[in-house]
Amino acid sequence: MKILFYMPHADAAAWLHDFARALPDADLREWQPGDTAPADFAVVWRPPRDMLAGRDGLRAIFNLGAGVDAILALEHEHPGTLPRHAQLIRLEDGGMAPQMAEYVAHAVLRYLRRFDEYQTLQNEREWHALEPHPRESFTVGILGLGVLGAHVAQTVAAFGMPVRGYSRSARQIDGVRTFAGEAQFDAFLDGVKVLVNLLPHTPGTRGVLNAEVFAKLARGAYLINVARGGHLIEQDLLDALASGQLAAATLDVFREEPLSADHPFWNEPRITITPHISALTLRSESVEQVARKINALVRGESVSGVVNLERGY
Ligand code: NAP
Ligand code: GLV
Numbered sequence: 001m002k003i004l005f006y007m008p009h010a011d012a013a014a015w016l017h018d019f020a021r022a023l024p025d026a027d028l029r030e031w032q033p034g035d036t037a038p039a040d041f042a043v044v045w046r047p048p049r050d051m052l053a054g055r056d057g058l059r060a061i062f063n064l065g066a067g068v069d070a071i072l073a074l075e076h077e078h079p080g081t082l083p084r085h086a087q088l089i090r091l092e093d094g095g096m097a098p099q100m101a102e103y104v105a106h107a108v109l110r111y112l113r114r115f116d117e118y119q120t121l122q123n124e125r126e127w128h129a130l131e132p133h134p135r136e137s138f139t140v141g142i143l144g145l146g147v148l149g150a151h152v153a154q155t156v157a158a159f160g161m162p163v164r165g166y167s168r169s170a171r172q173i174d175g176v177r178t179f180a181g182e183a184q185f186d187a188f189l190d191g192v193k194v195l196v197n198l199l200p201h202t203p204g205t206r207g208v209l210n211a212e213v214f215a216k217l218a219r220g221a222y223l224i225n226v227a228r229g230g231h232l233i234e235q236d237l238l239d240a241l242a243s244g245q246l247a248a249a250t251l252d253v254f255r256e257e258p259l260s261a262d263h264p265f266w267n268e269p270r271i272t273i274t275p276h277i278s279a280l281t282l283r284s285e286s287v288e289q290v291a292r293k294i295n296a297l298v299r300g301e302s303v304s305g306v307v308n309l310e311r312g313y
Pocket of ligand 1: 065066067068092093096143144145146147148149166167168169170171181198199200201202204205226227228252253276277278279280313
């Protein structure tokens, strides 16, 4: 069994070493430009088109992340890039769900307990208590109730504020009020104080964080975008902050990454910026998951996490 690996900026030797331990019979190699030799499986993150195009022998492509938008964009721009018979399989959690829950819970609690405002007071050497936000109306709305969204929803619900979740198909999660489909979108948004985005980036979700949506939230709401930069209409966020409809935003993802040094978001103190780190791909969990699925496919079994190319996630 031949396995091709490609992950820019990663320690490829360490990944190949761990895969060799998990799959001792595999013939593993890091893909280099010009390598067109056959392979059965590809394990990739943001691969170049040349790596995948024409590889009709591939049985599966494992995406070393939850979001497959970058691979699907290749196929959209150059139809036929994805080998026709290869399944595209994404990471399911792989240690990302706890990280995402920590990141979102931290941001929600920072806003609930007004820690940003206390930091400003401290900078000014001012000692006074602020009016607390009432917990019972500090409604957190989570867009996307998949592997990550569902875990985040349950984690945040444990702090006692009302939690809502929104997905395409109906979901049931203890302690979370769920909404499904476009017909329930406005009811989901109505009165939400913290909007968290954990949707996949697809043609149906692009630009979903926009002025019309912000206007339906509670006045002075907060935005946490941990999914993809393409979900956000950037000028609409700046306008909503200027008008007071949004009080602040925490952004981990951006239309262009790295965020350019002259981007207006850097100058807006109400925007908290992190460099796409809310849930990192972890080597040991990812190797274990991918190796387990490769073994299952070799035995002729089906695996979970197969991307529906029509839906885009
Ligand atoms: P997932 O398991 O595929 O869940 C996606 C959820 O979104 C599902 O609940 C799905 O509804 C819902 N959804 C999809 N399209 C929708 C639409 N048009 N309207 C309403 N709901 C829709 O994905 P995941 O593993 O939770 O990951 C979510 C995203 O997080 C990834 O795609 C990636 O972009 C992002 N991410 C970011 C980082 C980071 O470090 N910033 C790390 C990992 C992942 P159904 O339940 O009905 O299918
Ligand atoms: C990271 O952004 C991922 O999609 O896993």
